[in-house]
Amino acid sequence: MLTLEAFTEDDIDVLIDWVPSAEFNHLWGGSRFTFPLDAKQIVAHLQTEEVTALMLYHGNQRVGYIELFRESETTYRLCRVLIGEAAGRGMGYGKKMVELAIEHARKQFDANRVNLTVFEHNHHARRCYESLGFVIDKRTSVFHAANGEIWQALYMSKAI
Template identity: 45%
Template sequence: MELVPFSESDAAQLCAWIPNEKANFQWGGPTFSFPLTPEQICEHIAREEVKPYLLTHDKEPIGYIELFRVSDSEYRLCRVLVASPAHRGKGWGYRLVELALEQARMISKVYKVSLAVFAHNTAAIACYSSLGFVVLPELTKTRFFNGETWTLLRMERWL
């Protein structure tokens, strides 16, 4: 497995991985509307603070992650996705995050990585916790999706 830079030519593949409105919101929050389009993706990744990556296995794309510059010393992991449900539960999400942390370590002056995750995404929370992320209860927020209230946890770890 390796993490490779994501490019505009990968945008259609990423859109195909987001099958419905709920998955779109869980993955991208309020940043993207559904149906997700390559134009939305390309506009987003063109932002200077966004560093997007694909996770590949045997040269096949299987996941996506972003490092988002919050400040000179902090990056946030965003839009973490292991695309196929058949690939989940096999440690590939762990490897995806681990590789992204390696990328963050290579950025001069970065000493903290944070992320936001919905509280009902217990598998992701377990993955992040196993990699040293801790929940910051004072930064808990809520988001609203189709009449439901979703709790959004903030987690961080020091590099």
């Protein structure tokens, strides 16, 4: 059974272990975090009032991380969506985690809209979001990634 629970300090080292490289860090966290990820950055980020950090559990095992960022009283942005271990990817955990986060936003915060940003070349994530009814609102012109490549970012949203 998959459940979404509040992220705690006990989860910090697990999250750090899930981010193995600068490129992965940028794909997951954008420009918010520098590599190597460390507890100081995470703790400072979680002190942001608008951030609600959640951990996905399969039974007692941590399998994913996601954030809800309050943009307004009724709109939340899904951020830093991550299925931790590579072996857990492609098993439907990401889709279920996003569904649970949307439900959390709706029930806990009375949200009626969620949005997100995904890099265009992240095809697996993009397909997951599209399968859940997210639509592309706009594209950014360019985004400079950690390794100097230019990445296109897509802004997607969904009424809930």
